[in-house]
Amino acid sequence: MFKKILIANRGEIAVRIIRTCREMGIKTVAVFSNVDRISPHVLKAHEAYCIGSPSSARSYMNMGKIINIVKKTGADAVHPGYGFLSENAAFPKLISKADAVWIGPSSSVIATMGDKIAARQLAEKTGVPMVPGTAEPLEDLQTAKKFAEGIGYPILIKAAGGGGGKGMRIVKSNADLGNAMERSKSESAKAFSDDRIYMEKYLEQPHHIEIQVIADNYGNVVSLGERECSIQRRYQKIIEETPSPFINTMLRKNLSESAVQITRACQYSGVGTVEFMVDKYYNYYFLEMNTRLQVEHPITEMVTSIDLVKEQIRVAAGEKLSFSQNDIRPSGHAIECRIYAEDGLNNFSPSTGVISEMTMPQGLGVRLDEGVRIGQEITHYYDPLLVKLITWGDTRQRALERMCRALGEFFIAGIESNIPICHILLLHPAFRDGKYNTHTLDAIKDELLHELTTYKEDLILAARIGAVKLHHQTRTKSTPILRTISSNQWLAAGLKDGVE
Ligand code: MV4
Numbered sequence: 001m002f003k004k005i006l007i008a009n010r011g012e013i014a015v016r017i018i019r020t021c022r023e024m025g026i027k028t029v030a031v032f033s034n035v036d037r038i039s040p041h042v043l044k045a046h047e048a049y050c051i052g053s054p055s056s057a058r059s060y061m062n063m064g065k066i067i068n069i070v071k072k073t074g075a076d077a078v079h080p081g082y083g084f085l086s087e088n089a090a091f092p093k094l095i096s097k098a099d100a101v102w103i104g105p106s107s108s109v110i111a112t113m114g115d116k117i118a119a120r121q122l123a124e125k126t127g128v129p130m131v132p133g134t135a136e137p138l139e140d141l142q143t144a145k146k147f148a149e150g151i152g153y154p155i156l157i158k159a160a161g162g163g164g165g166k167g168m169r170i171v172k173s174n175a176d177l178g179n180a181m182e183r184s185k186s187e188s189a190k191a192f193s194d195d196r197i198y199m200e201k202y203l204e205q206p207h208h209i210e211i212q213v214i215a216d217n218y219g220n221v222v223s224l225g226e227r228e229c230s231i232q233r234r235y236q237k238i239i240e241e242t243p244s245p246f247i248n249t250m251l252r253k254n255l256s257e258s259a260v261q262i263t264r265a266c267q268y269s270g271v272g273t274v275e276f277m278v279d280k281y282y283n284y285y286f287l288e289m290n291t292r293l294q295v296e297h298p299i300t301e302m303v304t305s306i307d308l309v310k311e312q313i314r315v316a317a318g319e320k321l322s323f324s325q326n327d328i329r330p331s332g333h334a335i336e337c338r339i340y341a342e343d344g345l346n347n348f349s350p351s352t353g354v355i356s357e358m359t360m361p362q363g364l365g366v367r368l369d370e371g372v373r374i375g376q377e378i379t380h381y382y383d384p385l386l387v388k389l390i391t392w393g394d395t396r397q398r399a400l401e402r403m404c405r406a407l408g409e410f411f412i413a414g415i416e417s418n419i420p421i422c423h424i425l426l427l428h429p430a431f432r433d434g435k436y437n438t439h440t441l442d443a444i445k446d447e448l449l450h451e452l453t454t455y456k457e458d459l460i461l462a463a464r465i466g467a468v469k470l471h472h473q474t475r476t477k478s479t480p481i482l483r484t485i486s487s488n489q490w491l492a493a494g495l496k497d498g499v500e
Helices: 011-024 040-044 063-073 090-097 107-114 116-126 141-151 174-192 249-265 297-304 308-316 396-409 419-427 440-453 459-464 487-499
Strands: 004-007 027-032 047-050 077-079 155-159 169-171 197-201 207-215 221-233 236-242 270-278 284-290 333-340 357-359 366-370 385-393 411-413
Touching (some): 011 040, 011 366, 027 040, 027 063, 063 090, 090 107, 107 284, 116 197, 141 174, 174 197, 207 308, 221 297, 221 440, 236 419, 249 270, 297 333, 297 366, 333 396, 385 396
Parallel strands (some): 004 027
Antiparallel strands (some): 155 197, 207 221, 357 411, 366 385
């Protein structure tokens, strides 16, 4: 087993990885940029090294600097987390040159699955259901028109180098095709240095459901079940849950089997995620495969009791999976809320500032994967994800009640967060009843924002039911800006009510 792992990441995922390393008796090396000196991942690791300026390109994305720290510390493995270098096919090669092990799938698997056209070709061979579309990059307008007419409008133009919605264009008729292709091509060239585009039938209001898989280097592949990820805004997921309230046992089995087929077909190693779209008729289609540990992996851990980071490390060290498909018996229900530093009342723009106060929820069934601490400055340099709040319950209802309770306990001062929005969203009938798809959040956005403007610190109610900081933010008629109040003010108000 490895003796020392370098974590090429920051924030909550670096902390998450360090925690498992501690449990496995593996030493950890953190790297950090100038603005992350007092970040939790720096404080929790055995060793930590500054790798430069705040911008990602100069720090967490700088392969040369990270490799230097690998050599200097003698780390025998590197965990990339998600984002940054986690899906860069060049990085694993540099790591093995430095005599260390990459904790993830091979460079060639990363390259194949990162190329969405190549991934489509690979998936097609396995016979897994695919959205009707083109198998080759689109070249001229004439051929593209023929394809589009064959598939039937509306169609979607996508970037081969893409994922995450960049370079995507919905096209409703022949008249708009040329323009859409040109714009998608130039956007893709800029974003991915790859101007190849392809075409798919556009599915209306799909569900986004993904399957967590894990594979070792001995041909063992196991599905750990699905995650429903349809609550998202601008391709940014906000709430995920497992099991999906939408699918049935039959579809679940089919999705899992398809995911395992794709995982086998590319000779995958480690943890990965196969994404599908599911339409309202329960038809499902392969979308893409993510070759990394995902943000939302904890909900799978909560229902399977499997530590995905531990298994990832074991597989990278050449060990066999310690379980087979028949051992997987998911239990209960888990929900994750991604707590972002963003201001719902200001078009969800990132909120920056110093975290002056923070009380994090705990208690039965609550898990908190945190990446920030009191006194830390939240800057615009990185992803605004602060913390992941995960709750488990024996039923969906119980997990949901716990999430509302936990969000009510959660208090952050100094920056705005989406805690109130998450709370309002969970109580909306669409979420409460499990009747939502990828378009639902956009559809109910104005309703939620209206609720947010009237979402008052219900101090009286909070004091009466004995809850601590039930709601923490207030908006009054005279101050149109969401005002964060300190816990002392809250306490004073609560006590006053108590003696009335
Ligand atoms: C689609 C689609 C409908 N039809 N492809 C968005 C991100 C990218 N990875 C794929 N995406 C989509 N591809 C076809 N043929 C709708 C989406 C989509 C979506 C997918 C997953 C999660 C959320 C989404 C939100 C809007 C659109």
